[in-house]
Amino acid sequence: MTLPAVLPLAALGSTAFAALAWGSILLVLAVFLAVGWLVLTE
Amino acid sequence: MVSSAVVLTLTAATVLVFTGVGLLAARGRIDSVETYISARDSAGSGTLAATVIASMMGVWILLSPAEAGAAFGGLPAVLGYAIGSAIPLILFVPVGARIREVMPAGHSLTEFAYARFGSGMYLLVLLVSVFYMFIFLAAEMTGIAGALALVADVPLWQTSLLIGGFVLVYTTYGGLLASIVTDTVQTLIILPLLAVGFGGALLSLGGASELHATVVSADPTLLDPGFGPGLEFGLYVAFALLGANMLNQGVWQRVYAADGERALRRGMGIAAVVVVPMLLLAGLFGIAAAGLGLTESGSASIAFFLVLAEAFPTWVTLAIVVLAVLLVMSSADTMFNAIASVVTADLARLLDDPDQRTLWLGGRGLTVAVALAAIFIGAQGYSVLQLFLTADLLAAGVFVPFLAGLYTERLTGPGALVSGIAGLLVGFAYFPSLRGLVAAVPGVGSMLPAPSFLIAFAGATLVSAALTVVATLLGGADADLESLGREVRALDDPVADGGSEQ
Secondary structure, three states, X not given: OOOXXXXXXXOOOXXXXXXXXXXXXXXXXXHHHHHHHHHHOO | OOOHHHHHHHHHHHHHHHHHHHHHHHOOOOOXXXXXXXXXOOEOHHHHXXXXXXXXXXXXXXXXXXXXXXXXXXXXXXXXXXXXXXXXXXXXXXXXHHHHHHOOXXXXXXXXXXXXXXXXXXHHHHHHHHHHHHHHHHXXXXXXXXXXXXXXXXXXXXXXXXXXXXXXXXXXXXXXXXXXXXXXXXXXXXXXXXXXXHHHHHHHOOOHHHHXXXXXXXXXXXXXXXXXXXXXXXXXXXXXXXXXXXXXXXXHHHHHHEOOHHXXXXXXXXXXXXXXXXXXXXXXXXXXXXXXXXXXOOOHHHHHHHHHHHHOOHHHHHHHHXXXXXXXXXXXXXXXXXXXXXXXXXXXXXXXXXXXXXXXXXXXXXXXXXXXXXXXHHOOXXXXXXXXXXXXXXXXXXXXXXXXXXXXXXXXXXXXXXXXXXXXHHHHHHOHHHHHHHHOOOOOHHHOOOOXXXXXXXXXXXXXXXHHHHHHHHOOOOOOHHHHHHHOOOOOOOEOOOOXXX
């Protein structure tokens, strides 16, 4: 089984790409703060 | 290229610090085989999240998602990897609660398989689980040895021996407790290091907009979320990750380590949230490598490190080296103890009333044996991708009937075994990597369908699931799930820390 070569979705634009990259970095940092706080308050 | 002496010194300093942390954390606290392989009800939600993140996120996150992004379909392949890694963690919330309810004094998944299904399914689960965990371990050692060889020309055996040897020291001494404590500290370093390292890398590549323009001009399909081959890869890798992680004893140990159901729910939930951006970021650098034309010579498997060598300033490279070493250490200690715990828990049942000394020797001896084998394999520089996929396929065929035993009393051992084997047969028939082997069976070669990873993984999972439903409906068994908890013996007769009886 092979899926169609390209489904009709728009390629990721420049803004969305930047949001994906920097948003991921910020989310990792946010989880770091959350885990750190939870560990320290256990 | 960064100097090998600098990288080796940094690696040695990192492993020394965490070996010290592991030894100090476990000092005087490992008083029985029970505490060596189990840390029951000891981890709050933060510690649980940290140890699950550290255990599951090995150096593979710097290799496989980047390779997927570069060579297997760009963004949708990376998204499949990221979301597929989170799904098992979310599933472990209800499944983990059920495991703790059905077998509250349990230690391992094979213990459950034997008590619930008998010896046939036990052997199948033991084989698949240990094979997967050992391949994971070997892949980690191979990955870090290859990465440091690429970044700083460090000989494979030096990296493998240095990291494997020190992890062995604190894991053999401190067992699961040492693993969880070091995991927690490592996660609190890994997460900011990853964020800062990747942020610095993104900036050194000219920022997100310039990188986007480079990738789009090279190959726009790399950033197309609807790109067919990428979607196909994303789907089958999600099936592969699901089965393999549900049979990961390291996660089962942490299910028992959770300090109650709330900690289990929050810990697994937090881990599931963070693995998605971690894998997305790693995958984006594979896409960047392809866009920069660095993977044209077929070197997609080291795509992340090609970008590292090409464009990153020295401080980012060194930060990534520390990150990679921490990722390996935190996964390797989990696998060392997980494999040892499976066998130690089974020894207690298989041997006729073994004493604590025998169990100690079994547990620690096996940790050493597993570590030495992994160090040896890591120093060889083998390609372990095919073995990894094979281990994933085996797990995909087995995990549904195995887990169904937690929920239904009507599924028999033979019913679960037949469902699992049927799933595996479907998987083998379609699995491209095993075609030569399967075709060698007389009369089978001409009957094999067209190969497809997607059908192999999805077929193994779905066929075993469908047959599990049929076997459950037809099954006349009336297994008593409530009795399972009483069949599992505790291993906590106190002994001295050094391993001799008091």
